[in-house]
Amino acid sequence: MNVKIKRALISVSDKTGVAEFAKKLAGFGVEIISTGGTAKCLSEAGLDVISIDSVTGFPEMMNGRVKTLHPKIHGGLLGLRDNKEHTDAMEQHDITPIDLVCVNLYPFEQTIAKSDCTFADAIENIDIGGPSMVRSAAKNNKFVTVVTDPAHYEEVLSEMQANDGCTTTQLRAKFAAAAFSLTANYDAAISKYLNSKQSNEFPDRVSLAMTKAAELRYGENPHQSGAFYRLAKKDEVSVGNARVLPGSTTDISFNNLLDVNAAFELVKEFTRPAAVVVKHLNPCGCAVDDDIKVAYEKAYLGDVVSAFGGIIALNRKVDAELATIIMESYARFGKANGASGFFAEVIIAPEYDKEALEIIRTLKGWGERVRLMETGPISRDSIDTSEYDVRCIVGGMLLQKRDLAGWEPENLTYPTKLKPTEQQLIDLELAWITAKHVKSNTITLVSGSKLVGVGAGQMNRVESGLIAFKMAGEKAKGSAMGSDAFFPFPDNIENAAKAGIACIVQPGGSKKDDEVIAKADELGIAMVFTGKRHFKH
Incomplete structure (x- = not known):
């Protein structure tokens, strides 16, 4: 069903292209209602604009917090034009239908991204009237066109041009889906911000605000479809x-x-x-x-x-x-x-x-x-320490705080009689950081500030070590060895000695640490404990 656009309500924070859009709507004979700053922008562009207070009979008040939350607005959006009870109520209360709503929301995410943003600033940039109008219009998309993105302006105008000033059912349904996605993401961003101000690290409900950045050729395999979604606002490099x-x-x-x-x-x-x-x-x-x-x-x-x-x-x-x-x-x-x-x-x-x-x-x-x-x-200062590491399982998601632990010299302990040299510590650091980024179980070998052997993702740590030693060959001799988790038995130490490993970095914490340390002392290998592990599944 095609619906003629006779009356439009325009109220936008992002005014990109809005004056030109409104001019072209007016060219189709559309009556324009607008609010505050948007009305001023359109009037300055030479458009005849009906102010929102002249429709509602109430002035915009409370610093703009209350302006569109009124039956004459939401009745005009929600009223079913094929329902006599609705049309009778609209006639009784002098409510005129609104056929198109063009709204984008207060810039909440841009506001909280500012270094000087206060809590009060954030609260004031939570839009109430905008999402309410968007949801009302989207719910009644059988009759109302909702436009929430400047990128949609030309599509609306093209449809109206092709359909004698009307929009189609398909376009209204498409834009309604986009509108509910927008409000869901908006609420998710607000929820995330407010939860970050609480002591509860993992709230009862979590929503992710993401925007599609690209459709991909396929997923991991050609028979799987895939797309990339970007977190709505994230400044980390x-x-x-x-x-x-x-x-x-x-x-x-x-x-x-x-x-x-x-x-x-x-x-x-x-x-x-x-x-x-x-x-x-x-x-x-x-x-x-x-x-x-x-x-x-x-x-x-x-x-x-x-x-x-x-x-x-x-x-x-x-x-x-x-x-x-x-x-x-x-x-x-x-x-x-x-x-x-x-x-x-x-x-x-x-x-x-x-x-x-x-x-x-x-x-x-x-x-x-x-x-x-x-x-x-690249700036380490840009890292978002509040962000979750999210893993999907069938039927749910696992959330954890990101593993941002690195090389922490102040937390290192040296349990063996033989201590690593200055150069060995440099190689141990590289072995440890690299092990953090390899699938567990992990063994890494480093020589001369260069990774020379990797054993990744094996079901036991001994096998990971053997793979790393084989990969390194002669380069294993004198190298530094990293393990993402502790050694439950001394067997890895024995194998390391056979390969010529000079020093080892590992978390420590095994029930058999004493046996592991004793074996390292016996075989003349220096060992460093970090106190933290780096499982990566």
């Missing part, structure tokens, strides 16, 4: 807020985003120049150095075979020289170290030089395929 740069011949995928997140969250841990290569959610390369180009080379050489088709994450700008090194990884380092070839699915970095982008896109090989993501400068 992250993959979720990164910009995908133009130029790739292939769109970013579901699996790409998972892997990029794993890589970037690891590289964010380091203040020194660092590079990470991730494959299937686990780092196969990770290194730090005073020179980002050397850090990348070391990270790539960690496992040139697994690096094929992986993700590269860097915590420094990509300049022309680094771009050339990355694009020529196989010829420069890979071929001589057993690689069959090399390309990266994604490169993520804080910034790219113009020359670097040109080199990546035009250098013969795989430059046209790689997706490039730019995050802006």
Whole structure:
């Protein structure tokens, strides 16, 4: 059923394009009702506007808190035009139907994102009248068109142009669904903010406010559909807020985003120049150095075979020289170290030089395929400590606080007779931080500030160790070993000694810590306890 738009109520906080939209509505003969600042904006644009108080018979009051909450507004929105009882009531009380509502809400999320936002500021930016009108109009979408986004203006006008000033049932239903999604997200953001001010870390009800940022080609597998949703307001430097740069011949995928997140969250841990290569959610390369180009080379050489088709994450700008090194990884380092070839699915970095982008896109090989993501400068201060780590299970979600524990020198203890050297502590730090980002059970090996062996996601820690030792080969000798959780038995220590491990970092806390320490002392291995574990399931 098509419905003629005769009367519209426009009240918006975001006034982008609203004057032009209202002018085109007026061109169809639509009567415009408006409120406060919006009415002023439209009047200044030369439009004839009916003020809201002339419709309700009441002035806008209480600093604008009360202006549209009135039967003449909500009766005009909710009244069923094919229900005699409703039309009789509208006639009796002099209520005129409203056919279109154009409303967007007070900028609550933008307000609370300001560093100087007070609690009172936040409360004043909770919209009441706006969501009420949106919900009324959306509920009665059989007769009323609700417009909540400036991006919808042209679609409405096109429909009216094609249908003699009317909108269709399909458009009204589509916009009603969008309207309820908007109010749900809005309430979720308010709920999250207010709950954050309470002592209850996990409230009885939790809603997530997210907006679709992209539809993906498919999910983990081609038979699964997928999309990426961004948290409604999040200022942390992250993959979720990164910009995908133009130029790739292939769109970013579901699996790409998972892997990029794993890589970037690891590289964010380091203040020194660092590079990470991730494959299937686990780092196969990770290194730090005073020179980002050397850090990348070391990270790539960690496992040139697994690096094929992986993700590269860097915590420094990509300049022309680094771009050339990355694009020529196989010829420069890979071929001589057993690689069959090399390309990266994604490169993520804080910034790219113009020359670097040109080199990546035009250098013969795989430059046209790689997706490039730019995050802006990395700042540990931007990390949102209030955010949840959310895991989905069938029928529900698990929420926990994020694991933001890193290398904490003040909490380290040294239980063995042999103490690590200064250089060993540097390698132990890298082994520990890397282990935090590898699927449990985890063993990592580091030598010369470079990851040389990884045992990831095994059902027992002994097997993880054996995989790491095999991967490292001769490079295991003298290396630092990290374990994401304690050793329940001394067998891992015995295997480490056979591989030539010089020092170990682990949480401690096993019932058999004494036996593990004694075995390390017997075999001449220095050990450090962190007091925290890093399970990653």
